[in-house]
Amino acid sequence: xxxxxxxxxxxxxxxxxxxxxxxxxxAVRRVASALAASTLTLLLGGCGPMPSRPEKAPATPxxxxxxxxxxxxxxxxxxxCMLSALLMGGRGFVAGMVPTTCRxxxxxxxxxxxxxAEPDSxxxxxxxxxxxxxxxxx
Amino acid sequence: MDELTAGAIAxxxxxxxxxLVLTHACxxxxxxxxxxxxxxxxxxxxxxRRGIAWVFDHCGGRLLLGWFGGEPLLRWDLLTALHGHAAGxxxxxxxPLSGTLTTNAxxxxxxxxxxxxxxxxxxxxxxxxxxxxxxxxxxxASGGSSFSAVRAGLRVALDRQPMTHTVSVVHPGNxxxxxxxxxxxxxxxxxxxxxxxxxSADWDSRGLExxxxxxxxxxxxxxxxxxxGREVWIEPLDGxxxxxxxxxxxxxxxxxxxxxxxxxAPSGNWYPCERMVGADGDRERFWALGNTLETMDGGPxxxxxxxxxxxxxxxxxxxxxxxxxxxxxxxCSCSNVLATGTIATPGGAMCAAEQAxxxxxxxxxxxxxxxxxxxxxxxxxxxxxxxCTRRKGSF
Numbered sequence: 165x166x167x168x169x170x171x172x173x174x175x176x177x178x179x180x181x182x183x184x185x186x187x188x189x190x191a192v193r194r195v196a197s198a199l200a201a202s203t204l205t206l207l208l209g210g211c212g213p214m215p216s217r218p219e220k221a222p223a224t225p226x227x228x229x230x231x232x233x234x235x236x237x238x239x240x241x242x243x244x245c246m247l248s249a250l251l252m253g254g255r256g257f258v259a260g261m262v263p264t265t266c267r268x269x270x271x272x273x274x275x276x277x278x279x280x281a282e283p284d285s286x287x288x289x290x291x292x293x294x295x296x297x298x299x300x301x302x
Numbered sequence: 303m304d305e306l307t308a309g310a311i312a313x314x315x316x317x318x319x320x321x322l323v324l325t326h327a328c329x330x331x332x333x334x335x336x337x338x339x340x341x342x343x344x345x346x347x348x349x350x351r352r353g354i355a356w357v358f359d360h361c362g363g364r365l366l367l368g369w370f371g372g373e374p375l376l377r378w379d380l381l382t383a384l385h386g387h388a389a390g391x392x393x394x395x396x397x398p399l400s401g402t403l404t405t406n407a408x409x410x411x412x413x414x415x416x417x418x419x420x421x422x423x424x425x426x427x428x429x430x431x432x433x434x435x436x437x438x439x440x441x442x443a444s445g446g447s448s449f450s451a452v453r454a455g456l457r458v459a460l461d462r463q464p465m466t467h468t469v470s471v472v473h474p475g476n477x478x479x480x481x482x483x484x485x486x487x488x489x490x491x492x493x494x495x496x497x498x499x500x501x502s503a504d505w506d507s508r509g510l511e512x513x514x515x516x517x518x519x520x521x522x523x524x525x526x527x528x529x530x531g532r533e534v535w536i537e538p539l540d541g542x543x544x545x546x547x548x549x550x551x552x553x554x555x556x557x558x559x560x561x562x563x564x565x566x567a568p569s570g571n572w573y574p575c576e577r578m579v580g581a582d583g584d585r586e587r588f589w590a591l592g593n594t595l596e597t598m599d600g601g602p603x604x605x606x607x608x609x610x611x612x613x614x615x616x617x618x619x620x621x622x623x624x625x626x627x628x629x630x631x632x633x634c635s636c637s638n639v640l641a642t643g644t645i646a647t648p649g650g651a652m653c654a655a656e657q658a659x660x661x662x663x664x665x666x667x668x669x670x671x672x673x674x675x676x677x678x679x680x681x682x683x684x685x686x687x688x689x690c691t692r693r694k695g696s697f
Contacts (some may be wrong), residue, residue, distance in 0.1 A: 165650065166505060166506070166507065166510065166649070166650030166651045166653075166654060167650040167653075168618060168620040168621065168647075168648065168650055168653045169620070169650070169653060169654075170620055170623060170624040170625065170626070171624075171625065171626060171657055174625040174626065177546055177664035177667065177668055178668045178671070178672075179546065179547075179664070179667045179668050179670075179671035180671075181546065181547065181548070181549040182547045182548065182549070182683055183549055184549075185683060195674070195679055195683070198674040198676060198679065199676050199679060199680060202676035
């Protein structure tokens with residue numbers, strides 16, 4: 165019979181809690197650089213071949229130079245929506261729960277970000293805040 | 303940068319969820335099914351309408367209707383009629399309504415899928431993997447393979463809703479094929495995959511060891527997808543990663559059985575969760591919260607609900623002390639009932655499965671964090687994470 169048993173050895177995992185990351189401006193700048201580099205790669209490379217993973221994980225985590233980049237895919241759009249639903253509205257990470265607000269046709273094309281444009285999460289934040297403000301006002 | 307670092311916003315309260323068991327009948331005979339005999343008891347429309355009316359009165363502003371069974375598509379007529387009725391109520395009350403359908407997809411046609419999509423109903427398809435794996439435990443009730451019909455239905459669903467979600471039950475009888483299952487589903491184009499260990503199964507330590515080994519392989523597939531710039535959501539890994547990113551599960555992430563989540567059986571009995579309806583017989587009625595046809599307002603009996611909530615708080619000391627407690631779903635009422643017969647005590651196998659999931663999730667997340675994987679950073683860190691809120695007047 166299998167019984168309840170707490171782990172004997174437990175160490176905090178080596179990836180940060182979001183709030184801690186956002187509180188560390190140096191870390192945020194490093195991450196933002198990595199994301200900016202990724203966006204630049206997209207703009208220069210268009211939808212070229214998918215980048216491959218780095219040969220070896222960098223010794224120092226999160227240096228922009230060592231960050232792989234990702235090309236946009238049609239999947240990006242609906243997964244963004246899906247995860248937004250999960251993280252913002254749907255929540256409830258109980259196994260079996262699904263977000264229910266995203267239905268995008270399979271042909272959705274994701275336009276690459278323009279230079280100087282806000283990251284998609286930022287514009288989403290604005291929309292969310294506006295929506296929350298409107299709700300509050302009502 | 304300021305936009306990125308802006309604090310979390312208060313997201314809308316999660317919707318109240320009413321799961322309607324349309325029928326006990328099913329055209330499959332899954333080995334591990336917890337739903338009891340597949341008789342023809344179906345939801346009388348008057349029962350459903352009374353239950354729906356009550357949840358509209360108590361949902362606090364948002365409602366999700368889940369269509370469940372048996373196999374709910376056996377009662378397509380009832381599903382469309384009741385959803386149409388609920389949609390009308392939602393419009394008149396100005397309450398946002400969404401829907402989910404949990405189905406084996408054997409009866410899912412393009413026309414039906416179009417109707418579901420047009421009515422805002424997302425689909426979750428139960429499929430255990432490739433033909434050999436799937437048919438091992440999910441044969442037709444009439445005997446023989448259900449795989450080709452299920453696969454055809456899944457493709458119909460994916461054509462219309464690319465984010466169609468699949469649910470694969472993980473059982474000692476199919477766990478050696480778990481990684482193969484995920485590989486198959488990814489090849490089919492599924493991007494949201496739930497691997498759901500069967501809490502009622504007779505797990506032994508070897509079976510759990512295989513589960514852990516297979517989950518490690520699934521983790522490698524997950525890594526491969528992210529490294530190739532293709533996002534995928536695989537439960538239980540992604541849920542565990544998010545539980546870390548959020549700094550621990552909040553109340554709104556935890557089991558809401560009997561609070562924000564209710565199920566209604568064809569008999570009119572209210573249950574805390576659809577997985578607790580089972581055969582709706584003497585054994586299951588122990589957990590029933592009253593009958594919609596018998597209570598004054600048509601809702602669950604408040605005293606019974608209060609007792610249930612008190613029982614749910616009786617968490618075992620092992621779980622209270624566990625360092626993984628803030629990331630573990632030890633409070634999943636239906637899993638606990640299926641495993642131990644009690645609502646607050648999880649089974650040992652589920653405890654081991656949760657620990658395995660957290661270990662693998664952390665390993666793969668650390669890898670992407672250290673690589674600075676942009677997809678991982680964007681999708682797991684730079685989306686706003688809403689705080690739990692509770693609207694006044696909700697159930």
